[in-house]
Structure formats: structure tokens, C-alpha cells
Amino acid sequence: MQTAVSGSVVDQQKIDIKNIPVHVEVHTPSANKAPEYAPRNRIYVRAVKGLHQAVRRYMGFVFMGLFMLLPWLQYEGHQAILLDITEQKFNIFALTLWPQDFTILAWIFIIAAYALFFITAFYGRVWCGYLCPQTVWTFIFIWFEEKIQGTRNQRMKLDAEPWSGVKFFKKAATHFCWLAFSLLTSLIFVGYFTPVADLFMQFFTLEASFWAVTSVLFFTLCTYGNAGWMREIMCTHICPYARFQSAMFDKDTFTVTYDEKRGENRGPRSRKDKDYKEKGLGDCIDCNLCVHVCPTGIDIRNGLQYECINCGACIDACDDTMSKMGYPPGLISYTTEHSLNGKPTRVLRPKLLGYLLVLLAVCTAFAWTLYSRVPLEMNIIRDRGALFRTNNDGLVENTYTLSISNKSQHTVVFDLSVSADASFNWIGPHQVSLNGGETGSVPISLALDPYSTKERSLEITFTVQQQDNAEVQLQQATKFFLGNR
Known part of the structure; x- marks a missing residue:
């Protein structure tokens, strides 16, 4: 009797065992079965005009001009800016820095970092969109494409055509211009580290040293590959700034943003259609120009994305469309999350003031280091x-x-x-x-x-x-x- 009772208790406490299948499904990259694994499609950037693109171009011209001009300047008989690594001295006009002056270089890098943090917290990723060398060189290469191969639609049509003499000539001319510009800028860049006049003369007369030639060719290939082929891959997959920029954003940061409340629902309509709101449509006519002009190929209407470099191209394209439709501009604009939600934007806030105070403190320390420096x-x-x-x-x-x-x-x-x-x-x-x-x-x-x-x-x-x-x-x-x- 006791045995039967004990067995019954054991049966009640027994835990059911469920067999779990161990089969693992392996998802192979296939463009047909899984579009999310599709290889990168080429982005054909459409040309756009507007305030923000004019600002970007003018800033690019100014800083590119400074980049190419500075190594040629002379100061008291020597190259004004010469970062001579072999002699272990950096000449910057009247200032000469030696390895013992590493503190000054450290202060310069710290100032640049905090200036970047401050600008990002205030106005988003504008450094990437306006002054980053990757962006500047990419837009220059796109300009070569437009001048040789034509507009966005013409370039797409040219790539879809079979190879011919005309296609080969246009492609060859484009890559020749890319390589020539890459070589020029590489020579200028290496000219910051070795006498630039001698470098140009010796390079083209085949008298340059092994390391000078190697450096020039290395930076030429890097520039050609980054701005000609990789382009947005550098911004979206390689550059670490895209990954940690969100740590500096808050609801009062000005970023390129689509006004969803005003734009949705999207839909095409004629310019004469004044009753589109009664049909449940917003101001967005779904023309996709904001996507066509984006150098990273994103749709800003999907919300804030880490790929966005805040270049403002989509703003200019959308404002132009709104003007043609007779709608007010600003459907896409530099704005804040608080502003979109009808709340006031706090420009002077603890995070921004913190970055500013640290930046001022570092600049003061840098100035004092220069002032107290004994040559x-x-x-x-x-x-x-x-x-x-x-x-x-x-x-x-x-x-x-x-x-x-x-x-x-x-x-x-x-x-x-x-x-x-x-x-x-x-x-x-x-x-x-x-x-x-x-x-x-x-x-x-x-x-x-x-x-x-x-x-x-x-x-x-x-x-x-x-x-x-x-x-x-x-x-x-x-x-x-x-x-x-």
C-alpha cells in the first residue's frame, strides 16, 4: 500500500520533458529570396540647387582653396607650414614645434574634439555634411560624373546600356579625372610633410625618393577608392562618428527632419488641386526627390537615421517642390524634436553649456601653453x-x-x-x-x-x-x- 502511494507521489512530481529541435536554418545571401541581404546598389545622386547646397559648395571652395594654397606660402625664406617628420619638427609660420612640444599638439586635438561635440549637440552632424573631407571629395567626384556622363537619369541610362565606344570614352574620362584630381590632392597633402615645390618637380621628373612616391601613390589610391567607389560606405559602415553621434543628440538638437504631421498621408496630385487635404493627403506629393539627392541614399521621411550626414540636400529639393506646388517651405528642415511636438526648444541647456565650458577651458589652456612657451x-x-x-x-x-x-x-x-x-x-x-x-x-x-x-x-x-x-x-x-x- 505504501509503495503504491509513493509511486503516485513520484508520478505527480515528475517534470514533463519536451524535445526541442536542434535544426538550425542558415540564411544565405540571396538577392532573390532575401532582399535585405541584397548587395549594395549604386547610388545615383541627383543635382540640386538651394540655400544649403550653396553654403556647402562655398565652404568647400574656401577650405579646398586653403588646403591647396597653404603649403605654397613662404615665411621668412622657408615653407610657412611644413610638418617635417624626418627632422622631427613642425614649422607653422613663426612657430616651430618639436617632439618636446607634444602638449601643444595634444591641446589642438582636444580642442577639435570638443568643438565637434559642441557643434553636434547644437546642430547635428553638420561637420559630416559640409566639411568632412570624405563628403567634399565625394561631391567633387560626383561633379565630374555630371559634367562627363550627364544628369542622374542619363547616368542610370548609360550604365544600363551595353558597352560601346561612347560609353567607354565617358567612363574612361570620368576615371581619368578622378585619378588626376586624386593625384593632385595627394601631392598637395604630402607637400605638408616635405618641401612641396621640390616634391612636384622631383615626382614628375622621376627623381623623388621611394617614400615620397609611395606616400603619394598610396593617398592617390585611397582618395580614388574612397570618393569614387566606396563613398557612402565610408560614412555608414567605416566611420565611427556615425555610431556614437546619437550620444550627443537630445530633443533640442537641430537635425534634418521630416514633418510627418504635415506631410502624411503622401500622394501625388496636380498643382491645381487645392482640396487635397479633404482627400486625406498631406503636403508630401511623394516625388522621392529627397531620396534622389541624398548622398547616402536614405529616405529622410522614415525618421532620423544614423546614415544622415545633415548635408541639407533633401531640404533644398523639398523646398523647391513646395515652391512649385504653392505650399509653404519647411516640410523637411533643420528642426528639433521638441519643436515638432509643439514644445519650445531650449538652446541653452546643460549639455550644450557643458561642452562650451570645457571647450573654453581647453582653449584657455592651449593659449596659456603657447604664451608661456620658451623657444x-x-x-x-x-x-x-x-x-x-x-x-x-x-x-x-x-x-x-x-x-x-x-x-x-x-x-x-x-x-x-x-x-x-x-x-x-x-x-x-x-x-x-x-x-x-x-x-x-x-x-x-x-x-x-x-x-x-x-x-x-x-x-x-x-x-x-x-x-x-x-x-x-x-x-x-x-x-x-x-x-x-
Whole structure:
């Protein structure tokens, strides 16, 4: 009886086991069965005119002009901007930076980072749309396409046609222009790191060094591949900025946005149709021009997307359509989420003010670093063979080597001196003349009467001062040893 009851209890506590299939379905990339796995389609960007594109083009012209002009400028007989890596010095007009001035370069990069954060928090990803080299070069390459192959529809038709002499000529001319422009800009870029005039002459006369030629060809292929072939892939898949930009966005950030309440429902209609709202239609006529002009190929009407670079092309295209239809502009505009929801936009908010305060603090630190910078460096090297010795006159001598670097661009004469609580005999030169960027070693011996002090060592300070400018001076302390007393 007990056995039967026990068995019944065990049956009631038994957990049912369910067999789970272990078959795994593998989804193979197939454009026919799974469109989401389809390979990248070529984006044919349509030309558009408008305020934002005019601003983008003018900014591109200005900064591209500066990029090409700056390395050719001369300052006091030398290239104004020359980042000479082999000599380990950066000449920027009157300023010369050495490896010891790494702090200044660090401040520059920090300022650029926080300026980018501030602009992004305020006006979205406008850096990408207006000044990013990838975007600037891409639009230049698209301009070559338009001038050689025609409009968007003509380019699509040309690609769909079978190969012919005309098609080959247009394609070859396009790629030739791409490569020529890439080579030109690569030479200019490498010219920031080596004398640009010599680089151009030696490159085309086949006399340039191996590393110069390699650098030019490398950047030429990179520019040609990025702006000619990869284009939006750089923005959507490779550039990390697209991935973390949303961390700087909030509901008061101005971004390119489609007004869904005003635009939906979409639908075509004639210009004379004034009763479209009674039919349940919004202002969007579903012309798809906003998609055709987008360099990354997105539909801004689907909402904010990380691929959007805030170039404003869709705004200009939509405003032009609204003008032709007789509708008010602004269906697509730079606006905020709060503004779309009928709430006031807070421009001065904690996040933006935080970025601004940090940016101002970093700029102040950078300015102070430049102001307090002394174009001079000194290292004191003691005689490691003997800390001290007694000469024939019974004086205790210490020998030092002053390694002095002239970090300016001019020849400078420096005065050398020492200060201490005792009177030393100076053995060695009191002056040294150094060319711009030169480092010199000056051996100095100091002698002291051992009975003039009871100390075993003394604190002394060497001073190096520019002869014609007392404000340029550097002091460094060291020890003078007298030995066991």
C-alpha cells in the first residue's frame, strides 16, 4: 500500500520533458529570396540647387582653396607650414614645434574634439555634411560624373546600356579625372610633410625618393577608392562618428527632419488641386526627390537615421517642390524634436553649456601653453666619471655639460651664467651661438674653495638667456658636490 502511494507521489512530481529541435536554418545571401541581404546598389545622386547646397559648395571652395594654397606660402625664406617628420619638427609660420612640444599638439586635438561635440549637440552632424573631407571629395567626384556622363537619369541610362565606344570614352574620362584630381590632392597633402615645390618637380621628373612616391601613390589610391567607389560606405559602415553621434543628440538638437504631421498621408496630385487635404493627403506629393539627392541614399521621411550626414540636400529639393506646388517651405528642415511636438526648444541647456565650458577651458589652456612657451631647452649632464675632483690649486671642481636647444627659427646667441650662495670660478665659455633648430653641447667646470663652506653639497642654478631678449631665458637647478668633509 505504501509503495503504491509513493509511486503516485513520484508520478505527480515528475517534470514533463519536451524535445526541442536542434535544426538550425542558415540564411544565405540571396538577392532573390532575401532582399535585405541584397548587395549594395549604386547610388545615383541627383543635382540640386538651394540655400544649403550653396553654403556647402562655398565652404568647400574656401577650405579646398586653403588646403591647396597653404603649403605654397613662404615665411621668412622657408615653407610657412611644413610638418617635417624626418627632422622631427613642425614649422607653422613663426612657430616651430618639436617632439618636446607634444602638449601643444595634444591641446589642438582636444580642442577639435570638443568643438565637434559642441557643434553636434547644437546642430547635428553638420561637420559630416559640409566639411568632412570624405563628403567634399565625394561631391567633387560626383561633379565630374555630371559634367562627363550627364544628369542622374542619363547616368542610370548609360550604365544600363551595353558597352560601346561612347560609353567607354565617358567612363574612361570620368576615371581619368578622378585619378588626376586624386593625384593632385595627394601631392598637395604630402607637400605638408616635405618641401612641396621640390616634391612636384622631383615626382614628375622621376627623381623623388621611394617614400615620397609611395606616400603619394598610396593617398592617390585611397582618395580614388574612397570618393569614387566606396563613398557612402565610408560614412555608414567605416566611420565611427556615425555610431556614437546619437550620444550627443537630445530633443533640442537641430537635425534634418521630416514633418510627418504635415506631410502624411503622401500622394501625388496636380498643382491645381487645392482640396487635397479633404482627400486625406498631406503636403508630401511623394516625388522621392529627397531620396534622389541624398548622398547616402536614405529616405529622410522614415525618421532620423544614423546614415544622415545633415548635408541639407533633401531640404533644398523639398523646398523647391513646395515652391512649385504653392505650399509653404519647411516640410523637411533643420528642426528639433521638441519643436515638432509643439514644445519650445531650449538652446541653452546643460549639455550644450557643458561642452562650451570645457571647450573654453581647453582653449584657455592651449593659449596659456603657447604664451608661456620658451623657444629654448636646456639639459644638464654631469660628468659620470667623477662627481668632483680637486685640482692643482686645491679647489674642488664639478664638471657639467649643458645641452642647449634653440627651438626658434633664427640664429640666437645665448648668455650662460650660474647662481648660488657661494662664489665659483667659471671654467668654460660664457656664450654660445646656435642656428635655428640647432642643439649644442657646452662643457662647463665650476671650481670652489672647499674652506669657503661647511656644506657637503650646494644648490646651484644654471641660467641660459637670449642675449638680445631677456624675456627668453631658462633656469635649471642642480647640485655641486664637495665630497666628504
